[in-house]
Each structure stands twice: as C-alpha cells, then as structure tokens.
Amino acid sequence: MSAWSAPLAPPPESWHRRLTDVFVAHPALLLLLLLTPPMLWLGVVYLGSLFALLAQSFFSLDDFSGVIDRTPTLATWASLLAPANLDIVLRTVLMATAVTIAAALIAFPIAHYATFHAGPRLKALFYVGVMLPLWSSYLVRVYSWKLILAKEGILGWLFHAAGLGFVLDGVLNLPVIGGPSLSASYLGTFLVFLYVWLPFMVLPIQAALERVPASLIEASADLGAHPRTTFRTVILPLALPGVVAGSIFTFSLTLGDFIIPQIVGGSQLYLGQAVYMHQGTAGNIPLAAAFSVVPVVIMAVYLAIAKRLGAFDAL
Amino acid sequence: MGVAGRPAPPRSVGNPSTMSMELPVLSLSPLAASPPAAQAERLAVAVRLNGVTRRFGPITALDGIDLDIEEGEFFAMLGPSGSGKTTCLRLIAGFDQPTSGHIEIFGETAEGLPPYRRAVNTVFQDYALFPHMSVGENVAYGLKVRGLGRPDRERAAREALALVRLEGYELRRPSQLSGGQRQRVALARALVLHPRVLLLDEPLGALDLKLREEMQVELKALQRRLGLTFVFVTHDQGEALSMADRVAVFAEGRLLQVGAPEEVYERPRTRFVADFVGSSNILPADMAGPLLGERREASLRPERIKLIADAAEAPAGWHVIEAKVIDVLYQGASRRVMAATETGLELAVSDAGHGPRPTPGSRCVLAFAPAALHPLEAA
Numbered sequence: 089m090s091a092w093s094a095p096l097a098p099p100p101e102s103w104h105r106r107l108t109d110v111f112v113a114h115p116a117l118l119l120l121l122l123l124t125p126p127m128l129w130l131g132v133v134y135l136g137s138l139f140a141l142l143a144q145s146f147f148s149l150d151d152f153s154g155v156i157d158r159t160p161t162l163a164t165w166a167s168l169l170a171p172a173n174l175d176i177v178l179r180t181v182l183m184a185t186a187v188t189i190a191a192a193l194i195a196f197p198i199a200h201y202a203t204f205h206a207g208p209r210l211k212a213l214f215y216v217g218v219m220l221p222l223w224s225s226y227l228v229r230v231y232s233w234k235l236i237l238a239k240e241g242i243l244g245w246l247f248h249a250a251g252l253g254f255v256l257d258g259v260l261n262l263p264v265i266g267g268p269s270l271s272a273s274y275l276g277t278f279l280v281f282l283y284v285w286l287p288f289m290v291l292p293i294q295a296a297l298e299r300v301p302a303s304l305i306e307a308s309a310d311l312g313a314h315p316r317t318t319f320r321t322v323i324l325p326l327a328l329p330g331v332v333a334g335s336i337f338t339f340s341l342t343l344g345d346f347i348i349p350q351i352v353g354g355s356q357l358y359l360g361q362a363v364y365m366h367q368g369t370a371g372n373i374p375l376a377a378a379f380s381v382v383p384v385v386i387m388a389v390y391l392a393i394a395k396r397l398g399a400f401d402a403l
Numbered sequence: 404m405g406v407a408g409r410p411a412p413p414r415s416v417g418n419p420s421t422m423s424m425e426l427p428v429l430s431l432s433p434l435a436a437s438p439p440a441a442q443a444e445r446l447a448v449a450v451r452l453n454g455v456t457r458r459f460g461p462i463t464a465l466d467g468i469d470l471d472i473e474e475g476e477f478f479a480m481l482g483p484s485g486s487g488k489t490t491c492l493r494l495i496a497g498f499d500q501p502t503s504g505h506i507e508i509f510g511e512t513a514e515g516l517p518p519y520r521r522a523v524n525t526v527f528q529d530y531a532l533f534p535h536m537s538v539g540e541n542v543a544y545g546l547k548v549r550g551l552g553r554p555d556r557e558r559a560a561r562e563a564l565a566l567v568r569l570e571g572y573e574l575r576r577p578s579q580l581s582g583g584q585r586q587r588v589a590l591a592r593a594l595v596l597h598p599r600v601l602l603l604d605e606p607l608g609a610l611d612l613k614l615r616e617e618m619q620v621e622l623k624a625l626q627r628r629l630g631l632t633f634v635f636v637t638h639d640q641g642e643a644l645s646m647a648d649r650v651a652v653f654a655e656g657r658l659l660q661v662g663a664p665e666e667v668y669e670r671p672r673t674r675f676v677a678d679f680v681g682s683s684n685i686l687p688a689d690m691a692g693p694l695l696g697e698r699r700e701a702s703l704r705p706e707r708i709k710l711i712a713d714a715a716e717a718p719a720g721w722h723v724i725e726a727k728v729i730d731v732l733y734q735g736a737s738r739r740v741m742a743a744t745e746t747g748l749e750l751a752v753s754d755a756g757h758g759p760r761p762t763p764g765s766r767c768v769l770a771f772a773p774a775a776l777h778p779l780e781a782a
Contacts, residue, residue: 306498307531309518311545311596321548325535 138384144377154371164374168382173362177382180359183274184342187281188335191289194282195334196327199294218287226284230351233280237270237352244270267354277353284348285341289334296330297323332399339390343383359383447474448507449600449632450495450523455504457490464490466656467504474509474599477626477633479643482653483679488636489604491653495634496525496602509599524598528605530589532577538564538588539573545596563595564588566625583614590622594629601626603635607642619646640680644668652676674779677702684708684750691776694722699778705753707775710740710767717770724769726750728761742767 099105111118147156148163167173202214221229236242247256260266260273267273300323308318346360357365359379367376394400450472457465465487472478480488493499494506497518506513513521524545532541539560540547546556557573564570567587577585586606593601606622607615623646626633637643643650644664651661652675660672671677674685683702691701714723726742729749738756743749750769761767 301529301531303527303529303531304533306496306518307525307527307533308544308548309498310496310523310525311548311592312519313544313548314519317548321544322533 141377142381144374145381147374149372149374156373164378167375168378173379176357176359176362176379179356180343181386183278183281183358184339186278187285187342188289188339190278190282191286191338192293192331192335195286195289195293196331199290199297199327199330200323202294203297218290221283222287227347229284230280230348233276233283234271234352237276237279239269239271241269241271271352272354274353277349280348280352281342281345285338288337288341289331292333292337293327293330296327296333300326328399332394336387336391340383340387343386447509448472449474449476449509450634451505451507452491452494453505453507455491455494455501455506457487457494457499458502463656465494465501468658470651470658470661472600472632472634474632475630476648477623477646478635479647479650480634480636480653481638481640481643481650481680483638485655486653487656488638488651488653490656492525492602492604492634492636495600496523497521522598523600523602524593524596525602525604526586526589526593526606528608530577530585532585532588532592534577536577537573538569538575538577538580541577541588542573542592542595544592559595560591563591566594567591582609583618586610586618590625594625594631598631600632600634603633605636605638607637607639615642622646644680650680652680654679670777671702672780674700674702677777677779682751685779686776687748690746690748691778694773694776695778697778700781701776701778703750703771703776705739705751706737707771708750708752709770710742710752710754710761711770712767714768714770717768718772721770721772722776724750726767726769728763728765728767730763731760733760740767742769744769 145164146160146162147158148161149155150157168177198214198218202211206214234241238244244253244256247253256270259275260269265273265275265278267276270276270279304322304326305318308322309315313321344360346358346364349356349358349361359382363376363379366372366379448471450470452468452470455465455468455470456463468487468491470491480491482488490499494501495508495513497513497516497520501514504514508522518525532538533544536544539557542560542563543556546559551559560573561570564572567590569584569587569591572580572584572588577588580588586609590606603622607618610618619642622633622635635646644667647664649661650664650667652659652667654675660667660676662670667676667680671680671683677683677685681704683704686701686703688698688700692698695701709717709721711717711723714725717723724744726744728740729743730741732739732741733756736756737753738760740752740754740761741749742752752769
C-alpha cells in the first residue's frame with residue numbers, strides 16, 4: 089500500500105521538455121512553425137508561379153523579331169480566340185468531357201461492386217487491380233496501347249481473326265471519331281485517356297461509397313424503397329461528391345496531357361501540346377501562358393456548376 | 404392522416420388515406436374489416452417466431468426462438484450485447500434472413516420477404532437519417548417512394564412531426580439537430596407510414612440520462628395513444644422494466660424467459676435472469692435448500708432483505724442470517740450494504756438509508772420473509 093502512495097521521481101529535465109512547455113503554453117507559435125514552410129511553398133512557389141504565368145499572358149510576342157514585348161495588352165488573349173486556337177480548346181474540352189463521362193460510367197459499377205458485394209479478399213484484389221497500372225511507367229503503358237491499337241496491332245488482328253474485321257472498319261469509317269487506324273483516330277486517343285485516368289475515378293467513388301453507412305441503405309428499404317429507388321435516392325446522391333472528385337481528376341488530367349495525343353491519335357493538337365509547342369519551339373511564352381490559363385478557368389467554372397448543383401451537399 | 408390525439412384502437416392503422424395509396428405492404432384488410440367488437444380481444448398475434456435460428460458461420464446468434472408478440476403491446480427484448488436480441492429484431496425487420504425457422508407477421512409468412520415488403524418499420528440505433536435530405540424530406544421519404552403526391556406527403560410529414568413535437572422543423576437538416584431531436588425525426592419517419600409493428604433498436608442508447616428518461620415516458624405515451632405494437636431492443640433492464648408490457652430476456656442466442664416486468668423481476672426462472680434483471684443475491688443450493696425444503700439455488704433481491712442489529716428484532720417467521728458488514732455504498736435514495744456471511748458468501752442489502760450508517764467490520768443480522776426467497780431452475 090505505502091509503495092503506491094510514494095510519488096515517482098519526475099522525469100529528468102531536458103531542453104526538449106522545456107521546449108514542449110513553451111509550445112504547450114503558446115499553441116499559436118507551434119502552428120506558425122508547422123505551417124510556415126508549406127504555406128511558403130503553396131503561396132510563393134505554387135500560386136506565385138501561377139500568377140507569373142497569368143501575368144505573362146498579358147505580354148505579347150513581336151512576330152518579326154521574336155522578342156517578347158512587355159507592355160500589357162490583350163492581344164495574346166485575342167489571338168486565343170483565333171479559329172485555329174479556339175479549335176484546340178474546344179477539341180480538348182470535348183475530349184476531356186467524353187473521357188470523364190465514360191470513366192464515371194465504367195468506374196461507378198466497379199466501385200459499387202467492390203464496396204457492397206465483394207468480400208475482403210476480392211476487395212484487396214480490386215485495389216491491386218486498380219492500382220497496378222499506376223505502378224508501371226506512364227510512357228510504357230501509352231506505347232503499349234499504341235501497339236494494341238495500331239493497324240497491324242493486337243486489336244485489329246483479333247477482330248480479323250474473329251471474322252469481325254468489318255465491324256472495326258465500320259467504326260473507323262465513322263465521320264469524326266474514325267481514322268485510318270485506331271491508333272490514328274479520336275477513338276484511339278479517347279480509349280487511351282480513358283484507360284490511363286480510370287483509376288483516378290474509381291478510387292474517389294469507392295471512398296465515397298465506403299462512407300455510406302449500411303444503416304441508411306437498410307433504412308431506405310425499411311421505409312419501402314425498392315433497391316433501385318434506394319440506389320437513386322440514397323446511394324447516388326451520397327456518392328456524388330466522390331464522382332465529382334474523380335471527375336476533377338480525369339477532367340483536369342485530360343485537359344493538361346500532351347503526351348497521349350502525341351503518341352496515339354491524329355495530328356490535331358490538344359491544349360497541352362499547344363502550350364508545349366508555343367513555349368518551346370515557337371518561343372511564344374505569352375500565348376503558352378494564355379493557353380495554360382484556359383484549363384484553370386474551365387475547372388473553376390466546372391466546380392462552380394458542380395457546387396450549384398449540390399454535388400457537395402452530402403460532404 | 405389523423406392519428407394524433409385519437410385514443411386509437413389498433414384498427415386505425417388501416418385508415419382510408421393509407422389504404423388509398425396502394426401500399427406495397429402486407430395486407431391490412433383482415434383487421435380493418437373486422438367488427439368493432441373485436442377490439443376488446445387483444446390476442447391477435449402481431450409477430451410470431453417459430454423455431455427461428457440464425458447462424459453466422461460457426462456462431463449461432465439465435466438458437467431456436469419461439470415467441471409470440473401480441474398486437475398492441477409494448478414488447479422489450481432485453482439482453483447483454485451478443486445475446487441475439489438485435490439479430491432477432493433484424494430478422495423481423497427483414498434485414499437478415501433466418502437460417503431456419505418460421506417468421507409470421509400478422510399471419511403472413513415473412514421469411515424470404517425483403518424489408519420493403521413488410522408491414523413493419525424500424526427506428527435505428529444511429530437513427531439512420533438521410534444526411535442529404537431535410538427533416539421534412541426524411542419523414543416524407545417512405546410516402547414518396549410509395550408514389551404519394553407532394554401536398555399529401557408534406558401534410559402527412561407535418562402531422563407526424565407534430566406527433567413527436569417537432570412542428571416547424573421540416574426545413575432543417577439532420578446535422579442541425581440534437582441527438583434527441585434526431586431520435587424524434589427517426590420516430591416520425593417510421594410512424595408516418597402507419598406501421599402495424601414498430602421496431603426500435605436501442606432507441607435511447609445514444610441519449611444522456613435525463614433525455615432518456617423523458618423519452619421513455621414519451622415513447623410509452625405515444626405507443627398507448629397510437630395503439631401500435633412496439634418491439635424494442637435494449638440492454639438496459641431498467642428501461643425494459645419501466646416501459647414494456649412484456650419483457651423477453653435473451654442470453655447467448657437463447658430466449659430465457661418471457662413475461663410481464665413484475666413476473667420477470669419477481670420470479671426469474673434462471674440464475675442469469677435473476678442476475679441480469681435488476682440485481683440479485685444468489686444463494687447456493689446447500690444454503691437455500693434447508694429454507695426452501697428442496698435442494699435448489701435461490702435468488703434474493705437486495706431490497707427484500709432487512710438489516711437488523713439483533714435476530715430478536717426479526718418479524719415472526721422470517722429467516723435470519725448472521726453476517727458482517729463489509730462496505731456501505733451511499734446511493735442517495737437508498738443505501739447499499741455489502742455483508743458477508745460466515746461461509747464467506749457476500750450479500751447485497753438495499754435499505755432506505757435512514758438511521759446510522761453501519762460501520763464496516765461490525766456484526767449484523769440479515770432478515771427476510773420466506774416468500775422473498777425465490778427458487779431458481781438449473782440454468
């Protein structure tokens with residue numbers, strides 16, 4: 089008994105115990121110390137470079153000398169609206185939209201299955217299946233798709249071997265999405281984009297579905313809702329923030345990518361390629377800057393619309 | 404749907420506005436059609452379980468349960484966690500299906516039917532309110548999925564919210580409500596559908612003591628007013644005793660005893676029931692045997708024992724046991740004295756707590772009427 093009431097010796101004093109005392113007494117100081125480096129990074133390096141970019145877009149390139157004229161002007165922005173450039177913007181936005189919608193349509197059932205139906209073992213397999221492609225090099229995957237989609241590629245060979253060559257030819261003969269071969273058509277570019285960015289859609293949707301409490305689904309059934317109705321009125325609205333998060337990934341990644349359309353697809357340019365070309369070969373930094381502001385603006389508009397539609401209400 | 408304020412007989416569940424919307428639930432007609440004279444007879448069975456067993460792999464969660472829940476009664480399923488009471492409720496609700504056995508709800512076979520085809524509704528332990536809907540939308544949800552028009556369901560939702568004293572909360576979000584208010588919304592959401600049986604899964608578990616006592620009174624009053632069958636699951640024996648018309652005690656997947664609260668409390672069948680429902684002293688067979696006239700274990704409620712200084716003070720005919728005070732716990736309204744007999748058996752005594760506090764270590768005499776000693780069956 090008496091041994092328990094005898095106090096233990098206090099731990100030895102040291103400089104880090106005293107430092108801890110200071111932090112405990114002044115929590116704001118600790119916060120300041122912890123937050124300053126990341127805030128500097130975010131504020132100066134990240135946002136700073138973004139604003140520098142924005143500023144560049146108000147300069148212009150002297151066509152004769154190839155020298156950048158630093159007097160503020162809207163001329164560069166006006167040239168963005170030239171038909172050739174507007175084409176690039178439109179093409180990219182349409183492609184990104186198509187990729188995003190297709191990714192959501194494919195990802196949702198996969199994520200739904202993994203969340204509500206798969207056992208723990210199958211779920212682990214699902215994670216590996218979704219993540220595995222991300223472990224190998226992006227370039228390798230894109231080049232292997234080129235081989236799959238090329239005229240004498242695996243897919244073409246399979247179609248012909250199965251006697252379905254006419255189906256492939258029919259698809260390739262379609263007006264806009266077709267082309268000489270899958271690897272030189274919009275359809276091919278679309279397929280590769282879809283493949284590469286799909287994991288970025290599956291994972292957020294799955295995370296959102298995992299957060300839907302089982303009792304809500306039971307409550308819906310208890311109140312008389314058929315599983316279809318429950319899906320539409322409970323699961324889908326609650327998973328919507330996940331879909332929006334996924335679409336932010338797939339949409340912005342497609343908007344900015346300049347490698348896939350260069351390797352697979354026709355000769356038409358996409359936003360990323362335009363930025364790459366203008367700042368590199370052409371040395372037209374102002375136009376490149378103007379181009380790269382476009383996805384930022386599009387994403388801002390997209391998020392505003394999503395918020396207006398209530399996509400984040402269930403967060 | 405005028406349920407509020409009417410001393411509603413069970414018939415009112417099949418009121419005209421409910422009937423007209425083509426409920427995809429079990430038929431409400433047999434009782435609705437019966438003559439008013441039948442109201443007196445309360446023996447209609449609302450839920451019948453017949454040899455219901457539920458196994459999860461090697462674990463038997465419910466083991467051959469036979470149980471009749473009568474229409475209009477407030478029925479409590481009481482047991483510690485893991486006793487199978489919640490599994491039993493889930494089987495009645497339809498969230499789970501029995502491994503074997505038969506479930507009937509108002510005479511119709513229920514096993515195999517999904518929850519949305521049963522005439523029961525559930526109030527969930529975590530309330531399970533839809534976070535993306537307002538309170539009004541939550542309450543109207545069941546009517547909406549039945550295809551009821553907006554004005555009708557909004558009116559019904561308003562009435563149901565009035566029933567639980569939440570008028571004017573339609574536009575709030577569940578996240579803006581307190582725990583007690585969420586509980587009421589969950590209740591209104593189930594009641595708006597006029598279920599013939601309302602299942603409540605630990606409905607008061609998440610509330611603090613004061614609120615819980617309030618809700619106990621309110622739930623009981625609501626049940627009596629609406630004349631519905633309430634089946635509620637709880638691990639709180641006090642709650643079960645004070646609210647229920649009948650209590651079923653579960654342990655390890657088996658149903659140990661069913662009866663009125665007084666019956667379960669006064670005449671527990673087994674040692675487990677005696678111990679779990681209220682607190683009890685268990686006298687071993689060789690001690691209780693001579694007093695009972697047969698060799699059996701017996702339970703002795705602490706409040707039935709009188710603490711006296713001298714065996715001579717004991718009322719005539721009472722049994723007396725010599726003991727020594729070990730500890731005294733002051734509990735406000737009463738006082739709990741722990742005393743040990745010569746054989747080392749510790750007995751709890753609950754007395755009104757007037758008079759001087761017994762000193763630990765002092766000798767005392769425990770006296771009790773022969774009727775206070777209740778023989779137990781071997782478990």
